[in-house]
Amino acid sequence: MALIEIRGLTKTFRGRGQGPVEALTGVDLSVDEGEIFGVIGLSGAGKSTLIRCINLLERPTSGSVVVGGRDLAGLSRKELLAFRRGMGMIFQSFNLLSSRTVRGNVAFPLEVAGAPRAEVEKKVGALLEMVGLSDKEGSYPAQLSGGQKQRVGIARALANAPKILLCDEATSALDPQNTGAILRLIERLKNQLGLTVVLITHEMKVITEICDRVAVMESGRIVETGRVIDVFAQPRHPSSRSFVEVERTSRDEYFRNSYKPRGRLVKFYYVGDVVAEPLVNALIRLYDVRVNILQANIDNINGTAFGTMLVDLSGDPGSVSQAMDFMRESKLRLEVLETSAEAGSEAGPGTTRDGADGGGDGVSSVRKQSNDNQGGPG
């Protein structure tokens, strides 16, 4: 059984004036021990409500939340307080006590748990060292940068040695550099302390950088769940696609609108080891086709390479479709974005029929893969 099991979770807020708001609708989710699980969604999708149901900062309207085999609904008030000590949480706005120093903030959960003073002293020192803030222990939050504040937040969240860390938009208030640093810190601490992390965000970058799995939320529902690499490489739901492709589709649009393909405008998607293989080279050598690479990109998604390449594939129609089959056999996913008038009007990844090709020597304003058209079909 997963460490966190959420079944049929619904949360309805009594609306303030404008009627009830259904923030969560039948959410099912399971988070395995030791993973970093990301939840992505637009503002108002219900991400915060979802994560806050995991430590009962928000009471579910219906459905169950089971953590480590315990159904939270059955906890008494006292048990809930003890349960929450086994779970840390960090926030977008840090939520540090302004009246306490860095040391005092990190000591807070330990004091609340009734730890003896000497132990508090010792643990706080170790925690501050862990997040790299030993030199700031006497500072007040107002004197810290955003990145430093979040480090204090992390140290505080981990003070009672929890097994689970909940991150509610923990990096949304930070600049890209600090975002990266905080994410790496979370990843390191996860490995070091054997944490399970649930994080929510509206940035795909955060998901691809450290998450193992991701759930995409839209209007209170989870519309897609899967390994990050899978969702990123082949998003199924329109909402996931928009997160994955904001940047990429805009580039595709550019080529679609302002570039006239000689043959077919094809997009290749490749994942993992395929990246290392000289496929384009093979393509040119084996088939009588011209390959004009318009754009190519490789992302590192939590350790796995994920690449996309936009090419204009032209030449003898038979050769072009053979070339496309070859790429498919090589475990690439293809998507035909556009077909030139001469190359036929059909489109779609499954196309094999082709019209005539205009030929020419493929000069492009972007980048050109020169080829010397040797060898016939294999």
Next chain:
Amino acid sequence: MMLTANQLIMLKTSSLQSLYMVAFSTLLTTVLGVPLGVLVVVTRPGQILESKLAYRIAGFFINATRSIPFPIFIVFVIPLTRFLVGTAIGSTAVIVPLTLAAVVFMARLTETALLEVPFGLIEAAQAVGASRRQIVRHVMLPEAMPGLIMSVTITVITLISYSAMAGAVGGGGLGDFAIRYGYQRYQTDVMWVTVVMLLIVVQGVQLAGDHLVRRFSRR
């Protein structure tokens, strides 16, 4: 501006009476008013001890008390004063209406100060398993400290001014002295001396309060 020896003795007695009334009612007001303010905040909708009933009752009590003008209030609570102090006359007796009126005033100021504490801090404390009592003691009150000190300062100054009306029930004090000698017997000197004294005291209280607020502000 010269006061007679007799007047000086009266001035001294009045000052001590004022000090006595204000000091005691400040103490009682703080001890009772802050918890009442806390109660009003934590029982609010969405707060950590949400309770419509408690919130409404406390709110009504505060508003009702605040709506009665102080001189009338003194008379109004005479039965209670008799019950608590044994008499309705004198400095000690005046402490009862003074405290009651100031407690609700203080409660409202406390409420305002506590509501300034971002709810996120309370949630962060809940997330680490803090109990409601711990949240009030270790989060809400310390975080609102500058605001609370400001509230006490305002309350003390209000008490000084209210205590001037203590003469109505034989409570004495500087205000009473100024009215009886300075106003009713046309001894302008006496009035000026007391006014200046009050001014200095009020200024002093404000300065001390501001200083403490600065010391406790970390935001």
